Amino acid sequence: MGTIGEVLVGLLGGLGLFIYGMQIMSEGMQKAAGDKLRNILEVLTKNPVIAMFTGVILTVLVQSSSTSTVMIVSFVNAGLMSLGQAVGTIFGANIGTTITAQVVSFDLGMFALPAIAVGVALNSFAKRRLKKYVGRSILGFGILFLGLTMMSDAMVPLREQEMFINMLKQFGAFPALGVLAGAMFTIAVQSSSAATGVIIALTLQDLLTFESGVALILGTNIGTCATTLVASVGSNLAARRTAAAHIIFNTIGTLLILIILSPFSEIVRMTADTVPRQVANAHTIFNVGMAVVFLPFTNKFVNLVIKLIPGEETGIQQGSKYLDKRVLATPSVAISNARKEVIRMGKLAHEMVDEAYESFLEKDFRKMKLVEQKEDVVDQLEKEISTYLSAISYSSLTTSQSKQVTSLMNAINDIERVGDHSENLVNLTKAIIEDNLPFSDTAIKELSDFHEKVSGMYQKAINAFEDEDYEKAREVVEYDDVIDEMEKILRKHHMMRLNEKRCHPSSGVVYLDILSNFERIGDHSTNLSEAIFGDD
Secondary structure (H helix, E strand, O other): HHHHHHHHHHHHHHHHHHHHHHHHHHHHHHHHOOHHHHHHHHHHOOHHHHHHHHHHHHHHHHHHHHHHHHHHHHHHHHHOOOHHHHHHHHHHHHHHHHHHHHHHOOOHHHHHHHHHHHHHHHHOOOOOOHHHHHHHHHHHHHHHHHHHHHHHHHHHHHHHHHHHHHHHHHHHHHHHHHHHHHHHHHHHOOOOHHHHHHHHHHOOOOOOOOOHHHHHHHHHHHOOOOHHHHHHHOOOOOHHHHHHHHHHHHHHHHHHHHHHHHHHHHHHHHHOOOOHHHHHHHHHHHHHHHHHHHHHHHHHHHHHHHHHHOOOOOOOOOOOOOOHHHHHHOOOHHHHHHHHHOOOOOOOOHHHHHHHHHHHOOOOHHHHHHHHHHHHHHHHHHHHHHHHHHHOOOOOHHHHHHHHHHHOOOOOOOOHHHHHHHHHHHHHHHHHHOOOOOOOOHHHHHHHHHHHHHHHHHHHHHHHHHHOOHHHHHHHHHHHHHHHHHHHHHHHHHOOOOOOOOOOOHHHHHHHHHHHHHHHHHHHHHHHHHHHEEEO
């Protein structure tokens, strides 16, 4: 009993170190890559081959196919990726996860402690951030192999447990049972890479035959789909189809290999002399082979998924569209999502500016109601984005990422105020209608000109923010003086009309309030553009 307890402690402790090492290595690689991770995702095209290679790179960076496929589901849910792009990326994610198996299949345990020493030294004493991040990656690599060595050493006593060895042999004799066991274990540890690490550790101690190892490794491909399935709960139809595509692809692939398991095994045996290497190669050949077979039929596969998961998206999405808590562990992606939500919020506020003024010109209650509804959405978005950015702040961020979060926080405050000023315009219009206040043609013409200039200024500020266009942002900041001067001139014109009794005094008060709200929108446009420079 004591032996079993020691085995369990060593196995679980080693597994914990293995997973922790993967996390540290992933964090270091992501920080070293910086915003390149976001850029990688943004170059996706409809070309399935490019999407597949993107999936490989993404999974290598985050060190987990489960994490990368969850990210893919969130991108589809946010409308950043089509189902066709997602399918190609999933093919690549499956290939990317085999790299971990390839690395750990080599007996590199002797390098674990030196890697930890080098990693700690770089992380602690290097002056350049990039070297620190590389050091963190090396540290994670060392901890990963230390965990693998601990798991392997902990299993030595199991060599004498005949019942345990016979049970493992059953996975080779009955491959379907091995696939099921591999899937269940992967679901339990929530990581196909971790499950693969345990399987490799078993083969290193000769506790697993080649046949059993292949069956278990095939099962990890099905088990990893569980995380994607959970991630799709509550998502839109396209995201649910993406999760379904992952499950269907991996399940069909596994069933095909089970049918041709004997010739597949013979091919794999020829690739290496040791069982750990053979099992790792089986994992790679399976995933590369399935991707190559399915890739030319991506569109047909997508159509199959659509037929199996039919339906149409209904209704207008309320609240945030791009914010997804499932990617908070990857700050560069989470910040990119938050940025897209801020831009969406900014465009919504711009619609409010124009619709509020149109409701004034047309005395249109329907547009007034629309502005009020959008104001509720803008207020809700401010709260959701603020909460999301605060959650990102709890992560370990680079200096650049911290500046981006601060910039986005400032931006949502200015955009929310633009929404407030638009609502103020609606309330002023209601007062005009209730009191039947007259406005001269000259006053209307002046307000229309002012609205056009302010609306254009705010539109340019949003475009500059979206495109990170410093030249446009500079133009907006410089244009603020033009808006301020124009407001002064219009106020002077108003006072002249008032003195000449060409303007109703009560109308004059409202006129000045409208001017003031437009001028404040101009100020917030300037703040929004200045936030771009603060992001630099």
